Amino acid sequence: MSPGAAALFSPLTLPHGLTLPNRVVMAPMTRQRSPGGVPGPDVAAYYRRRAEGGVGLIVTEGTTVDDPVSSMSVDVPNFFGAALDGWRRVVDEVHAAGGRIAPQLWHVGMARNPKTQTVAFPELPSIGPSGLSRPGKVTGEVMSPARIQAVVDAFARAAEATRTLGFDAVELHGAHGYLIDQFLWEGTNTRTDVYGGDPLARARFAVEVVSAVRRAVGPDFPLILRYSQWKQQDYTAKLAPIPEALGALLGVLSEAGVDVFHCSQRRFWEPEFEGSDLNLAGWTKRLTGKPVITVGSVGLSGEFIGAFRGESSESTPLDALLARLEADEFDLVAVGRALLVDPNWATKIRTGRAAELLPFTPAALATLS
Numbered sequence: 001m002s003p004g005a006a007a008l009f010s011p012l013t014l015p016h017g018l019t020l021p022n023r024v025v026m027a028p029m030t031r032q033r034s035p036g037g038v039p040g041p042d043v044a045a046y047y048r049r050r051a052e053g054g055v056g057l058i059v060t061e062g063t064t065v066d067d068p069v070s071s072m073s074v075d076v077p078n079f080f081g082a083a084l085d086g087w088r089r090v091v092d093e094v095h096a097a098g099g100r101i102a103p104q105l106w107h108v109g110m111a112r113n114p115k116t117q118t119v120a121f122p123e124l125p126s127i128g129p130s131g132l133s134r135p136g137k138v139t140g141e142v143m144s145p146a147r148i149q150a151v152v153d154a155f156a157r158a159a160e161a162t163r164t165l166g167f168d169a170v171e172l173h174g175a176h177g178y179l180i181d182q183f184l185w186e187g188t189n190t191r192t193d194v195y196g197g198d199p200l201a202r203a204r205f206a207v208e209v210v211s212a213v214r215r216a217v218g219p220d221f222p223l224i225l226r227y228s229q230w231k232q233q234d235y236t237a238k239l240a241p242i243p244e245a246l247g248a249l250l251g252v253l254s255e256a257g258v259d260v261f262h263c264s265q266r267r268f269w270e271p272e273f274e275g276s277d278l279n280l281a282g283w284t285k286r287l288t289g290k291p292v293i294t295v296g297s298v299g300l301s302g303e304f305i306g307a308f309r310g311e312s313s314e315s316t317p318l319d320a321l322l323a324r325l326e327a328d329e330f331d332l333v334a335v336g337r338a339l340l341v342d343p344n345w346a347t348k349i350r351t352g353r354a355a356e357l358l359p360f361t362p363a364a365l366a367t368l369s
Contacts, residue, residue: 004319007326008333009350012056014291015259016220018168020100020332022056023325024346027295027336028104028171028226030076031061033368037071037078037120039086044093046368050339051099054346058099059224059262059334060090062106062173065154068121070107070179075118079105079158084165091166102169102224105158105213107151109179110140110188111232128182129195129205134233135187148195148205151179156212169222172209175264177231180206184239184249185231199239203249207256214257224293225253226262229280235266243273247287254288261288262334265296269320281330294324295334299345300360315357318349340364 009022034043050058064070066080077083087103094101110128112119126133126140127147133139143151155172162170174180182188183205189196195204206225214223229238240246250261263281265272272280281294299315321333339345342358349357 004322005349005352007322008318012291012331014169014222016222018100018222020056022054022346022350023332024054024056024349025293025295025332025334026050026055026058026339027334028059028061028173029336029340031368032073032075034077034083034086035075036082037064037074037076038083039077039090041089042368043077043086044090047090047101048093048097048099049343049369051094051097051101053339053342053344054350055099055335055339056346057169057332058094058101059171060101060103062104062108062178063087063158064106064108065151065158067107067151067154069112069119069124069126070151070154071119072108072112072117074120079103079161080154084161087161088165095166100168102171102222103158103162103167104171104173104226105155105162106173107155107179109182111178113139128179129189129191129202132182132188132190142191145193148208152205152208152212155209156216159213159216163217163221169224169260170213170217171224171226171262172213173226174206175226175228175262177233180209181228181231184227185237187231187234187237199245199249200252203252207252210253210256210258222259223257224260224262225258226264227253228264229272230264230266243283243287246283250284250288254290258290260291260293260332261285262293262295263330265294268294268296268298270296278329279324282324285328285330291331293332293334294330295336298333298335299338299357315354315359317354337364341369343369 013019063079110133112126114122131140131142231237281292285292337360341364
């Protein structure tokens with residue numbers, strides 16, 4: 001094992017007894033390689049290669065729940081109907097390679113744009129808490145209480161399927177300005193009913209989704225929530241400007257059934273609040289006592305938004321990351337683009353072969369290598 005990597009490759013047991021062989025998590029990355037929303041054998045092989053490459057837990061790309069306007073592309077995988085047979089194949093392949101895997105359940109809300117994206121039911125308007133795609137810009141339909149309940153039920157049905165198919169855990173996508181996050185953020189939630197107003201009222205939809213998913217999977221199945229302060233619409237946005245506000249928000253989500261928080265930052269090394277070096281994951285662990293996953297440009301010189309602008313990234317040393325992990329600031333480390341381009345990233349780090357790591361180039365976004 002490479003010097004300093006012992007903490008990264010030590011086992012960890014999550015709530016409800018799921019033991020991971022190491023702390024490396026494959027971060028969810030949208031691939032749009034599932035025509036008609038159905039993941040094929042190539043998708044199963046793609047995930048199997050990461051399991052064979054030594055990843056402790058795979059979190060799949062975002063998979064959309066059963067709502068007509070939940071997806072931003074007909075090539076993003078669904079998590080209902082015909083897609084479930086494809087996901088069963090994925091689970092079987094990952095388990096055959098000794099891996100562990102969780103699907104990420106997703107509804108994109110107002111991030112769906114029928115004018116610029118190839119979506120199912122382009123004649124239908126996108127939906128969100130206030131019909132806002134960004135602050136002040138109405139481009140869709142306000143969700144009624146009945147529609148809100150229908151989407152909550154869709155998340156619950158998808159969650160029930162995760163257990164039926166044999167997944168090891170489930171993750172909810174509550175970050176980056178998608179539907180759950182659109183309810184949390186005052187910039188896209190201007191409601192005056194029970195789903196809007198103060199921060200805890202804006203959290204009601206997220207709490208209802210988490211509670212419904214917890215009931216669907218039962219009390220003994222790991223439930224992960226990915227959340228972020230930043231949004232695609234505003235990189236400087238914050239759900240909580242101070243630790244006390246963040247603690248209140250995370251508290252109600254934790255009580256609803258979240259076991260693990262997946263804390264998304266664009267750069268993991270950036271402190272979340274003034275006066276402390278703790279990043280978002282570090283603060284989340286301090287405030288909740290729950291296991292946390294850190295993520296954000298791990299092992300790469302450039303952040304991931306730049307990748308979509310055509311920017312490449314070189315591999316970078318992990319010393320600072322490992323020091324934080326050894327100090328117990330966070331429990332797990334999600335690796336995105338570095339794993340996308342190099343399925344054997346974890347094995348190469350564990351065996352001291354960092355010099356062999358493949359550099360990330362944007363061309364990797366178009367492959368299932």
